Amino acid sequence: GNLTGYTQLMCFFALAAFLKPYVLQLKYWFVYYCTSTIHIKPSDETYHMVQTWISSRGLDDTARSILARVRTKRNLAQGYSDSTKKALWYAPWEGSFVFWYKNNLLYYKTVLVDNGFHKEEQISVTCIGRSPVLKDLLEDCRLKYLNDLKNKTTIHGHRDDHWRKEKAVVARPLSTVILDAKQKEPLIKDIRDFLNPDTRRWYTEHSIPYKRGYLLHGPPGTGKSSFSLSIAGELDMDIYVVSIPGANDQMLKSLFAGLPDRCVVLLEDIDAAGAACSRDSNSEDSDSDGDVRPQKRGVTLSGLLNVLDGVASQEDRVLVMTTNHPQRLDPALTRPGRIDKEVEFQLANRGIAKNIFHFMFGQPEEIGRVSRQKEGDGDVESQADEFAAKVPESEFSPAEIMSYLLPHRSCPAAAVQHCGQWVDDLRKEKQAKKSRLEGWD
Incomplete structure (x- = not known):
């Protein structure tokens, strides 16, 4: 009896081994001729679209292999609670599952x-x-x-020569960037006119490359990068950010080739292209907040000019370049056609200081018209005048003033009262830093 059972088992395995190639061949023919498959790479934004949809339908619960991680983005309006603190986010990971969609059975698979x-x-x-x-x-x-x-507004950074979505932030109104209206309004009008379909048609009819370049320059903390982000939000466009000190020619060429239609491209610290490419992007003079890895060879001037207006240059985009040192820029970079409009971001004068105070302590509905006095705003108006009178003319950046006002956001009177002491302390701090730097030299 045992011998018979053993013989049957051996026959079964022998039959399975014999049929295996035919089964695999049948599977191959079925998959090749009877199914359709769509592949999505993680470097493409479609990857995030699919993952968001799968998660919203709860289909990740059916996956046998799931990646769990702490959710890093949440709605700030929800506040903090035990249910939102360190909330977890789940997604299918290196596995597969099936689900129904419009009466069709679909097979979802992830592989590394x-x-x-x-x-x-x-x-x-x-x-x-x-x-x-x-x-x-x-x-x-x-x-x-x-x-x-x-x-x-969706912000895209890059990993080497591929764009990657970094985060989506609430669109920042242009009114939150304190800038002289004489500078802000013409710039926005120029961008809107460029994006008008009639303008695009005119460019096409006249065989002129459809692109526009802007140079924002001024000291650190004056709002250049913030204004670029606000432009993208105002025009409902994604923004693609490159820090020049962390890039090289080939990387820049590949990144520009991968740009979509209708987007804002932000090139930070543009003065680093060429001889200054080895400058440390984490220095005080850098606007870039990203983690920049050192490159053996940075972006050269010729490489930058090629992606801006060479044969393979990308059209249908708004290019914004920022620098703290416009005097370092080569004239070839700033000529018309590459830079169509320049805007200087200055240190805060009394008008800007007053507008910042209004922005911090006025009612939300006042944002966007902070320079206008409204009935019933007498206290804030007089405090704003007093505060602006205490702030030295064109000595501090808007970011420094905002940083001082934030701890006093619930008490404007205290902000006015302690302003003089803050000015003295900040001057001493800057002088001490300057002395240390001179000592190192």
Whole structure:
């Protein structure tokens, strides 16, 4: 009896081994001829669209392999509570599951792909037949994603020569960037005119490259990068940020080739291109907040000019370049056609100091018209005048003034009262820092 059972078992395994190649061949033919698959790379924004849709439908609960991590983005209006503190976020990870969509059975799979430097997750979705259901699915993912991004600005950084979405922030109104109206309004009008469909048509009819370049220059903390972000929010466009000290020619070329239509491109610390490319991007003079890795060779002037207006240069974009040192820029970079408009961001004069005070202590509905006195605003108006009179003319940046006012945000009288002491302390601090730097030299 035992021998018979053993013989049957051996026959079963022998049959399985014999049929295995045919089963695999049948599977291959079925997958190749009877299914459709769409692949999504993590470097493309479609990856975030699909993950957002999957998570919103709760389909990640059916996955056998799930990645868990602490949610880093949340709605600040919800406040803090035990339920929101260190909230977890789940997503399918290196596994597969099936789900129904529009009466079609779909197969969702994630695999880790080695790209040469590190492994990245790649998504694939498969359906039976040649049904357009996969495109319908991605369209639903896109609409869900765009709906979640309403009134938000998406900021894209880069990893080496690939763009990567970093975060989506609430669109910042231009009114929150304190700048002289004589500078702000013409600049916004110029950008809006450029993005007008009639303007695009005119450029095309006259065979002129459809692109626009702006140079924002001034001391650190005067709002150059913030204004660039506000431009993107005001025009409902994504912003793509490159810190020049952390890039090189080939990287810049690849990044510009990967830009989408209608976007804002922000090149920070543009004076680092060329001889200054080895400057430390984390120095006090740098506007960049990102983590910049040292490069053996930075961006050269010729490499920068090639991506701006060479044969392969990208059109249909608003280019914003920032620098703290406009005197270092080569005339070839600032000529018309590459830089169409320059805006100088200055240290705060009394008018700007007054507007910042209004912005901090006025009612929310006043934002955007902070320079106008309204009935019933007498206290804030007089305090703003008194505060502005105590702030030295063109000595401190708007960021420094804002930093001082934040701790006093609930008590404008205290901000006015202690302003003189703050001015003295900040002057001493700057003088001490200057003395230390001179001592190192």
